[in-house]
Amino acid sequence: MTRVPAASSLQPVPGKPRPRVLSIAGSDPSGGAGIQADLKSIAANGGYGLAVITALTAQNTRGVTGVHVPPVEFLTRQLEAISADVTVDAVKIGMLGNAEVIGAVADWLGAHRPAVVVLDPVMVASSGDRLLDADAEAALGRLMALADVVTPNVPELAALLGEAVAADWESALEQGKRLAAEHGVSVLVKGGHLDGDISWDALVDLSGASASDVTVFEAPRVDTVNTHGTGCSLSSALATLLGAGLVPTEAVGAAKAWLLEAIATSSELAVGAGHGPVNHFHHGVLPSARDVAGYAADLWTTAAGDLERIYELPFIAALGDGSLEEADFAYYLAQDALYLNTYSRVLAAASSLAPTEAEQAFWAKGARECLDVEAELHRSWLVGREVSMVQGPETKQYVDHLLARAGEGDYAVLVAAILPCYWLYAEVGAVLFREFEQAGAPDSHQYAMWLRSYSDPAFAEATRQAIAYTAEAARRSTPAQWTAMQEAFAHSSRFEVDFFDAPSRRVPRGRA
Ligand SMILES: Nc1ncnc2c1ncn2[C@@H]1O[C@H](COP(=O)(O)OP(=O)(O)OP(=O)(O)O)[C@@H](O)[C@H]1O
Numbered sequence: 001m002t003r004v005p006a007a008s009s010l011q012p013v014p015g016k017p018r019p020r021v022l023s024i025a026g027s028d029p030s031g032g033a034g035i036q037a038d039l040k041s042i043a044a045n046g047g048y049g050l051a052v053i054t055a056l057t058a059q060n061t062r063g064v065t066g067v068h069v070p071p072v073e074f075l076t077r078q079l080e081a082i083s084a085d086v087t088v089d090a091v092k093i094g095m096l097g098n099a100e101v102i103g104a105v106a107d108w109l110g111a112h113r114p115a116v117v118v119l120d121p122v123m124v125a126s127s128g129d130r131l132l133d134a135d136a137e138a139a140l141g142r143l144m145a146l147a148d149v150v151t152p153n154v155p156e157l158a159a160l161l162g163e164a165v166a167a168d169w170e171s172a173l174e175q176g177k178r179l180a181a182e183h184g185v186s187v188l189v190k191g192g193h194l195d196g197d198i199s200w201d202a203l204v205d206l207s208g209a210s211a212s213d214v215t216v217f218e219a220p221r222v223d224t225v226n227t228h229g230t231g232c233s234l235s236s237a238l239a240t241l242l243g244a245g246l247v248p249t250e251a252v253g254a255a256k257a258w259l260l261e262a263i264a265t266s267s268e269l270a271v272g273a274g275h276g277p278v279n280h281f282h283h284g285v286l287p288s289a290r291d292v293a294g295y296a297a298d299l300w301t302t303a304a305g306d307l308e309r310i311y312e313l314p315f316i317a318a319l320g321d322g323s324l325e326e327a328d329f330a331y332y333l334a335q336d337a338l339y340l341n342t343y344s345r346v347l348a349a350a351s352s353l354a355p356t357e358a359e360q361a362f363w364a365k366g367a368r369e370c371l372d373v374e375a376e377l378h379r380s381w382l383v384g385r386e387v388s389m390v391q392g393p394e395t396k397q398y399v400d401h402l403l404a405r406a407g408e409g410d411y412a413v414l415v416a417a418i419l420p421c422y423w424l425y426a427e428v429g430a431v432l433f434r435e436f437e438q439a440g441a442p443d444s445h446q447y448a449m450w451l452r453s454y455s456d457p458a459f460a461e462a463t464r465q466a467i468a469y470t471a472e473a474a475r476r477s478t479p480a481q482w483t484a485m486q487e488a489f490a491h492s493s494r495f496e497v498d499f500f501d502a503p504s505r506r507v508p509r510g511r512a
């Protein structure tokens with residue numbers, strides 16, 4: 001009888017398909033900003049891009065030499081052609097040109113509003129050239145009321161409020177809060193135009209989906225002139241990730257992490273002599289969110305082989321039926337307590353590397369819970385027993401592997417190394433507990449309490465979440481990273497087998 005299912009019940013189900021993301025914006029023939037940047041950002045972040053053009057610019061990396069706004073009736077035709085045929089999951093609005101265009105886009109949104117609307121209130125290009133008539137700024141108020149998130153830079157924030165341009169980050173953030181309150185819309189305040197070693201951004205979130213109303217994101221400021229189109233790229237990435245179902249703080253965190261790398265690797269491109277574009281495809285085109293389940297399934301294939309081995313171990317058979325020698329159990333628990341102490345530090349490292357606040361909180365909670373379980377092991381099982389608290393070789397090889405992955409500082413690889421401890425334990429715990437119940441949950445079973453603790457539904461839920469985060473990290477990884485993730489996972493998975501086998505292998509056998 002095999003106890004290993006073809007798929008774990010904890011694996012994620014296939015997610016949403018590629019979000020269909022519409023950019024309503026102007027054309028930048030140099031490809032770094034506008035529609036051209038939007039389509040690259042959408043593809044790079046896993047979406048399918050559509051584009052409706054509001055205006056043509058004659059522009060390069062040095063500046064804008066002309067703007068042509070086609071008749072607004074033709075803009076409406078383009079918009080109607082899309083909504084007559086395609087379900088749009090998210091829309092990103094960029095350059096609008098004049099008040100008439102703003103009116104046409106607002107009319108269309110009023111009739112066909114997609115689930116996600118991100119408004120980048122483009123007014124002036126990074127070169128200083130105007131991209132919106134000065135008398136049209138007030139008309140943006142109508143569009144803001146139809147948006148989920150508005151993404152002004154520092155000068156745009158001032159223009160939208162009719163106030164002076166903020167001189168520092170604190171005043172910019174205060175202005176962002178005022179704009180959000182005035183228009184009832186979430187605001188992503190962008191600090192790219194300010195000076196300093198840190199490039200600050202903050203999400204003032206009125207959606208109610210975040211733990212707090214204001215989430216601040218800090219990133220090192222890259223010393224580069226290649227910042228053409230950073231705002232366009234960020235707002236399109238954000239629309240794509242919101243369209244894929246991420247909550248706003250996670251979507252901003254992931255979009256920023258992606259953009260930072262695109263800015264940092266921009267020197268790989270050689271486009272123009274002015275403010276060059278960012279490197280949108282630094283990690284290639286992301287697979288769709290639906291593929292997340294595929295990564296988890298691949299990891300399961302590795303884990304399933306090791307689970308088979310675990311179920312064949314004499315230690316597991318004896319633990320399951322309650323016949324395990326107490327000295328073996330004590331040895332196992334002492335090693336588990338030693339292991340959990342280091343595992344807690346490794347989870348804390350994952351928390352510190354996490355790309356989103358939700359993941360940061362999740363791993364930090366796990367780190368804390370390991371210490372609680374370690375303390376409980378000492379209190380309930382180890383106290384009064386004569387047990388050696390020296391790390392056994394199987395424990396040492398396992399924690400050395402985890403600490404080495406933590407030291408390398410690659411979040412995706414680290415969580416892949418962390419995962420087997422959750423996943424194999426949850427599987428083994430659930431199976432042993434089910435069999436214990438099927439045997440009538442005998443009072444005489446010495447290890448019933450232990451079996452109960454690992455079949456806890458909260459632990460299964462945490463495992464499900466850990467698998468989902470690891471699979472999402474895999475989706476965002478490069479092929480080389482994914483290979484490293486698989487290796488790290490396979491090592492930990494094998495070390496789980498050795499860990500369960502260690503009590504039977506220890507020399508000299510006898511008292512623990
Ligand atoms: N040199 C930099 N290093 C790191 N991040 C940066 C840098 N410059 C801009 N950013 C980031 O890029 C994003 C866009 O910010 P910015 O304030 O430049 O928007 P913008 O002015 O609308 O952009 P655009 O250049 O497209 O007009 C923000 O997340 C900001 O923090």
Ligand SMILES: Cc1ncc(CO)c(N)n1
Nearest residue numbers: 026027028033034095125
């Ligand atoms: C078309 C277009 N849209 C937006 C910007 C803002 O960077 C730009 N330079 N060009």
